[in-house]
Amino acid sequence: MRSSAMRDLMAVTARPEVISLAGGLPDTSTFPPQTFAAQMTRIAQESAAEALQYGPTEGFSETVDCIVEVMGAEGMLPDPDDVIVTTGGQQAIDLICKALVDPGDVVICEAPTYPGAIPVFCSYQAETIQIECDSEGMRIAELEDTLERLDLEGRRPKFIYSVPTFQNPAGVTMSLERRRRLVEIARARELLVVEDNPYGLLRFGGEPLPPLYQLDGGDFVIYVGTFSKILSPGIRLGWAVAPPPVMEKVVLGKQAADLCTSTLTQYFVREYFAEGRWREYIASLSELYRDRRDAMIEALGRYFPPQASWTEPDGGLFIWATLPPFIDTSDLLAKALRDDVAFVPGQAAYVDGRGRNSMRLNFSGSGEDELREGIRRIGRVVEEQVELYGALVGRQGKAHMPAGEAEDMGGTDSQSNPSLSISDSPEADSTVVPFRKAEGA
Ligand SMILES: Cc1ncc(COP(=O)(O)O)c(C=O)c1O
Numbered sequence: 001m002r003s004s005a006m007r008d009l010m011a012v013t014a015r016p017e018v019i020s021l022a023g024g025l026p027d028t029s030t031f032p033p034q035t036f037a038a039q040m041t042r043i044a045q046e047s048a049a050e051a052l053q054y055g056p057t058e059g060f061s062e063t064v065d066c067i068v069e070v071m072g073a074e075g076m077l078p079d080p081d082d083v084i085v086t087t088g089g090q091q092a093i094d095l096i097c098k099a100l101v102d103p104g105d106v107v108i109c110e111a112p113t114y115p116g117a118i119p120v121f122c123s124y125q126a127e128t129i130q131i132e133c134d135s136e137g138m139r140i141a142e143l144e145d146t147l148e149r150l151d152l153e154g155r156r157p158k159f160i161y162s163v164p165t166f167q168n169p170a171g172v173t174m175s176l177e178r179r180r181r182l183v184e185i186a187r188a189r190e191l192l193v194v195e196d197n198p199y200g201l202l203r204f205g206g207e208p209l210p211p212l213y214q215l216d217g218g219d220f221v222i223y224v225g226t227f228s229k230i231l232s233p234g235i236r237l238g239w240a241v242a243p244p245p246v247m248e249k250v251v252l253g254k255q256a257a258d259l260c261t262s263t264l265t266q267y268f269v270r271e272y273f274a275e276g277r278w279r280e281y282i283a284s285l286s287e288l289y290r291d292r293r294d295a296m297i298e299a300l301g302r303y304f305p306p307q308a309s310w311t312e313p314d315g316g317l318f319i320w321a322t323l324p325p326f327i328d329t330s331d332l333l334a335k336a337l338r339d340d341v342a343f344v345p346g347q348a349a350y351v352d353g354r355g356r357n358s359m360r361l362n363f364s365g366s367g368e369d370e371l372r373e374g375i376r377r378i379g380r381v382v383e384e385q386v387e388l389y390g391a392l393v394g395r396q397g398k399a400h401m402p403a404g405e406a407e408d409m410g411g412t413d414s415q416s417n418p419s420l421s422i423s424d425s426p427e428a429d430s431t432v433v434p435f436r437k438a439e440g441a
Pocket of ligand 1: 024064087088089090091114115163168196198226227228233237238
């Protein structure tokens with residue numbers, strides 16, 4: 001078992017004076033309290049006994065109808081019989097691993113990947129292989145090389161886990177071409193893909209792309225969704241959509257884990273969807289988060305040193321920043337916490353210690369002024385480190401490279417999406433992230 005770096009961090013950042021850019025918190029203060037009160041009152045008056053009772057392991061059919069509606073908004077048409085309601089998307093990931101992974105099995109995911117998935121893969125004793133991401137998401141050419149290498153070793157991954165849209169933590173979105181290729185590979189090799197998509201509807205720029213589930217039709221893509229980011233994480237409602245042979249095992253795993261998902265919060269979702277304003281609420285969240293993303297990007301430009309780079313997501317909750325290779329963001333966090341500001345060190349998103357000079361920054365959970373102040377404080381500790389390093393080696397940290405150079409060194413498979421692979425110093429790792437657009441790279 002491995003500790004979730006983010007859970008540990010959340011305990012530290014609970015202090016009210018800390019500006020936390022660490023969590024993945026949606027801004028639940030935007031949900032109207034009157035709506036919440038009216039819905040809960042209606043449940044109490046009309047369905048108290050049922051809402052307080054156990055429910056079916058698969059979830060209520062009315063909740064599944066809401067899920068089908070949400071997935072429909074992104075162009076998917078799941079069969080309601082393939083859906084199970086889970087205690088958050090997190091439990092869906094856990095149950096999929098429980099159903100499929102034996103100790104020593106290979107699971108493939110992105111580098112960096114969702115930090116909360118790593119403890120799950122570890123607890124089922126999977127061997128996790130991470131495939132680098134650039135600004136177009138997982139590098140499919142590298143995935144193919146890895147699959148071929150595994151073939152030669154006589155090994156077959158149990159599944160490929162991907163967050164293709166507004167990825168946690170990098171904020172990048174897999175291009176349509178790579179989506180198509182990934183689904184083709186899955187179908188040709190009869191390999192399962194787990195698509196985790198909490199953020200697809202939180203888009204505030206660019207054009208929507210079809211989910212992997214839609215491209216595949218649900219034969220080889222298992223889908224994980226959640227109400228956490230589009231409604232509330234407190235209700236702990238998520239879901240998985242899987243073909244019958246997998247679903248059968250997932251249901252058995254769920255029975256053993258917690259019998260059923262909260263009936264009370266399933267009633268809440270049913271009431272909320274009956275009201276018919278869920279799309280409007282998501283639109284209002286997207287608008288709010290767009291302004292916050294812009295505020296964070298503006299602050300990064302102002303307060304981070306020129307050696308830093310970061311992603312500019314078209315949706316979701318996160319920006320991924322990469323610092324000069326001599327900076328270790330786990331050490332930096334200790335210093336930042338003294339200044340009452342927190343972020344997630346990049347290492348939390350890797351199984352093998354990479355990501356040391358990167359950080360995940362959340363822009364949804366704080367107001368614009370707080371975001372600016374948080375970035376200013378982090379920028380100050382980064383600046384101190386850059387100066388210290390400069391004093392020690394007698395020069396400024398040499399981390400900033402033109403895109404061409406970075407491509408040569410990083411071996412990116414996409415000319416149109418240059419990425420930065422910091423590998424010019426012995427202590428560097430190989431975190432690959434997109435260049436800051438403002439630099440015209
Ligand atoms: C990619 C991803 N998957 C799953 C989850 C888990 O969400 P929940 O269990 O609240 O649905 C999160 C939460 O941040 C996430 O970012």
